[in-house]
Amino acid sequence: MKKRVLLVSCEGLGNGGVQAIMMGIVRKLSDDFHFDMLLFTSEKRYYDDEFLTFGGKIFRIPNYEGNCSFLKRIDYYVRDIRVFMQLKSIFNKEEPYDVIHCNREYENAIILKLAAKYQIPIRIAQAHIIHGKRNAVCTLLDKFRQKIANKYATERIGCSESACVSLFSKDVKYQIVNNFYNDDIFYPRNKEVETNKVLTLVQVGAISNIKNQKFSVEVLENIRNLGIDAKLRIIGFDMDGDYKQQVLNKIIELSLKEYVEFYPGDIEISHVLSTSDCFIMPSYHEGFGIALIEAQAVGLHSFASDTIPPSTNCGGVDYLSLSLGSLYWATKIVDWFKCYKPDAIDTSKYKMSLVINQYKHLYNKS
Incomplete structure (x- = not known):
């Protein structure tokens, strides 16, 4: 039995x-x-x-x-x-x-x-x-x-x-x-980042203050101000209606409405990741951050706040302090984008x- x-x-x-x-x-x-x-x-x-x-x-x-x-x-x-x-x-x-x-x-x-x-x-x-x-x-x-x-x-x-x-x-x-992570779904797609096309950032996580999507919107603005055509995909359920409205207000304030896409949390996340260029996770804190592992599993380079446990780095993460501001994050992402090379990522233990x-x-x- x-x-x-x-x-x-x-x-x-x-x-x-x-x-x-x-x-x-x-x-x-x-x-x-x-x-x-x-x-x-x-x-x-x-x-x-x-x-x-x-x-x-x-x-x-x-x-x-x-x-x-x-x-x-x-x-x-x-x-x-x-x-x-x-x-x-x-x-x-x-x-x-x-x-x-x-x-x-x-x-x-x-x-x-x-x-x-x-x-x-x-x-x-x-x-x-x-x-x-x-x-x-x-x-x-x-x-x-x-x-x-x-x-x-x-x-x-x-x-x-x-x-x-x-x-x-x-x-x-x-x-x-x-x-x-489910290695039957999240696996390398052998993609190359084309530096002459639109840079697509993606963030996965409940839409909430802890996940800090407003910061990602500010990063997007700074990337575009640095001369890179870029857009942001936000995937996740709305856990706090007030905070999502703040994110929407920020998007309107920065005139980014046509450059930010929202996806529901029940979308096929692996597909959205595999058609993006890099992953962003500016959370104030995370117990672990499995979305970082999933992003690396499909081959995405990731930029994450340094409050996230370093054990999430499988070879494809840059940890940055939120205190350095969105312009600093944007500069780091643009530098990576201009000098792209594939990461040596190994997510096998997860x-x-x-x-x-x-x-x-x-x-x-x-």
Whole structure:
């Protein structure tokens, strides 16, 4: 009989980095394990239908989905209680699980504690991001959650040293498991960059302040001011309507509307990457940045902020400080474009076909 695994998402099953990892696990290990999925949105998203083809169930405990900031704040503070009660009901109705694999950062805490109460033997907490500064109340709540998660997790894993320290602290045992990319989809296209044509930049990631798309728009303006015909492609779901409007306002302010293209997060990203010239990732922080690996896997040279873990460099990344400004970034990109030569890129250690065995080992621990 297959072991039963409950995968706990960070939110829904949209086309994001965490979700891509979970779906890769399901695709590769469904012959050995039965997977169910716990989501925190009522929306049907990119991977929902595909996940159901593997025979598992989707459970939903939606967060508050309205637009009232006050109710959002209240929901955040009472969410643990609501999740505890609804997940308890799920555990009472379903066959016992052998593994619970949580991808919900600090909110893993109450889920792991309940899983321990229901004697789920393998309880995995996974760190995906580096947490920024919060207000005093949230910081105290997260510290409390950290202690609970560390107590009840049997395995602590993360995509980088910094992500693990951010979620678990440096004083506990954890294991780094590389984020992987789907090497069946992302692979070199043997493309050459033609320096006499339009330079196409591409950025992948949720449209949000952390991903810093406004900065990319400013970089584009400076590249064009340096005499290079260039355009920018932005791929990602709108995670913050206010921030996207700021990006749109910046595009209009700089008269760049015809040079910036938006693509939804559920587009075939590998195709857009393979028809672009270079990748830009000016994030304020990232737990890892799997999109950088995917970009290099198709052969794109990348320009990324120096807050991103250097382990993402497979031979094709220039790390730049955001404090140096968009003109500096633009100058670096133009210099690369004028003197283009292919990078010696090796993304093999991040291939799904290799990393997946680490998850199989974790799920089979007794």
